[in-house]
Amino acid sequence: MDMKILVVGGGGREHAIAQALCHSDGVKLFSVMAKKNPGIFNLASKTFIQKETNVPQIVEFAKEVGVEYAFIGPEAPLESGIVDNLENEGVACVGPTRAAARLETDKGFCREMMERHHIAGCPHYRICHNIGEAITFIKEYTGDLAIKPIGLTGGKGVRIMGEQIDRDGALTYIKQLRGKVVLEERLIGEEFTLQAFVDGTHLVPMPLVQDHKRAYEGDIGPNTGGMGSYSMPDHMLPFVTKSDYDKALAIMHSVVKVMGKIGNPFKGILYGQFMNSAHGPKVIEFNARFGDPEAMNVLSLLKSNLTDIVVGITDGLLSSSQVKFDNMATVCKYIVPEGYPDTPNVGDVLTIGKTDGALLYYANVEEKGGKLYTQTSRTLAFVGIGPNLQEAERRAEKAASSVKGRVRHRRDIGTAELLTKRCNHMKELR
Numbered sequence: 001m002d003m004k005i006l007v008v009g010g011g012g013r014e015h016a017i018a019q020a021l022c023h024s025d026g027v028k029l030f031s032v033m034a035k036k037n038p039g040i041f042n043l044a045s046k047t048f049i050q051k052e053t054n055v056p057q058i059v060e061f062a063k064e065v066g067v068e069y070a071f072i073g074p075e076a077p078l079e080s081g082i083v084d085n086l087e088n089e090g091v092a093c094v095g096p097t098r099a100a101a102r103l104e105t106d107k108g109f110c111r112e113m114m115e116r117h118h119i120a121g122c123p124h125y126r127i128c129h130n131i132g133e134a135i136t137f138i139k140e141y142t143g144d145l146a147i148k149p150i151g152l153t154g155g156k157g158v159r160i161m162g163e164q165i166d167r168d169g170a171l172t173y174i175k176q177l178r179g180k181v182v183l184e185e186r187l188i189g190e191e192f193t194l195q196a197f198v199d200g201t202h203l204v205p206m207p208l209v210q211d212h213k214r215a216y217e218g219d220i221g222p223n224t225g226g227m228g229s230y231s232m233p234d235h236m237l238p239f240v241t242k243s244d245y246d247k248a249l250a251i252m253h254s255v256v257k258v259m260g261k262i263g264n265p266f267k268g269i270l271y272g273q274f275m276n277s278a279h280g281p282k283v284i285e286f287n288a289r290f291g292d293p294e295a296m297n298v299l300s301l302l303k304s305n306l307t308d309i310v311v312g313i314t315d316g317l318l319s320s321s322q323v324k325f326d327n328m329a330t331v332c333k334y335i336v337p338e339g340y341p342d343t344p345n346v347g348d349v350l351t352i353g354k355t356d357g358a359l360l361y362y363a364n365v366e367e368k369g370g371k372l373y374t375q376t377s378r379t380l381a382f383v384g385i386g387p388n389l390q391e392a393e394r395r396a397e398k399a400a401s402s403v404k405g406r407v408r409h410r411r412d413i414g415t416a417e418l419l420t421k422r423c424n425h426m427k428e429l430r
Helices: 012-021 038-043 055-065 082-088 107-116 131-140 167-177 242-261 294-299 306-315 389-401 416-429
Strands: 003-008 027-033 046-049 069-072 092-094 125-128 145-149 159-161 181-185 190-199 203-205 214-216 220-223 228-231 267-277 280-287 329-337 359-362 365-368 371-374 380-386
Touching: 003 012, 003 055, 003 306, 012 027, 012 038, 012 294, 012 306, 012 359, 027 038, 027 055, 038 359, 046 055, 055 082, 069 082, 069 306, 082 092, 092 267, 092 306, 107 125, 107 181, 107 242, 107 280, 125 131, 131 167, 131 181, 145 167, 159 167, 190 242, 190 294, 190 306, 190 416, 203 242, 228 294, 228 389, 242 267, 242 280, 267 306, 294 329, 294 380, 329 389, 380 389, 389 416
Parallel strands: 003 027, 003 069, 027 046, 069 092
Antiparallel strands: 125 181, 145 159, 145 181, 190 203, 190 267, 214 220, 228 329, 267 280, 329 380, 359 380, 365 371
């Protein structure tokens, strides 16, 4: 089919989206991003360098080039109402409206919606509307506590009292936030990600993925946007039972149904971040878009045409028959600048060696004079694909290790040792 489609965003996730769209014949790709992503730039017929939250300018660009569809990558433009404005101009969007995106952009709305409509998997929580209320609660609380800012934080805003910070550190953090926060029981278990294509009514799930937020090997250090992720050939994870999976999927279906019922139908990508606890899956959060890096795992396996899925989502006629994935394992490893995430080195040259067939997705990297330079965030991602996790990890690790420069990556992602640790942890809990 002939299709003009706009991809909004300039990270590794958006490069994966753009690459998947370009697998279809007749696609003419356009791009909006705050900084030039070399991978997306080389795929696009025209690129507009602009902040993804500058909605009026993006709408004008979309009208100028005559796009029919838009695929929104990051969460910030969703909060800024980009879908509402593009759809008012006749551009069909893969992404929820501003009201529906509150599933991600307003953690208080999400928790209250789950409680009000009796959706399973909601942890015990308290919404505090000011600093004083939060401080009083923390001083009186016994046990570990997750402190979550209400708004967007790029996946880096959550602090765990009892693990990352002590009570005094929690009080200091609350004062720094200067706004509403959600305070929740700390969930213990193993995290997993379930993403799904959603057309407002129908939901089609993707392979399960496990992300690795911590900066350093052994799951230590500060949270990041995600250092890498893996998926298995059967699209499950060995520490997630069929019953766990069914419960998580049922929660996702319930959320989609409720969002339609309250007048904010959800269209686009629904991302469920779950903690598989001793008592089954609990909802850590929902995101209103693909995960980064998880998008790179699942889109690298997609056998179907993403353009057909785009049409199914936007027309409200999505079917599971449109969505097929290869039965292969994937391992994604992110290259990051030295010092990331707290004090990343900027402007260092890096070179890529032999990648052994691993897929390369560009993220926050500058290309100048034929050379690549680090920026402030994650730089490049390599995805290894194989018939089993061991082979996928070998390919991803060889590619990641080929990069020379003042950069690093987590070598343990996708290894048998780390997976065994995850499985043993679940056995201890149950």
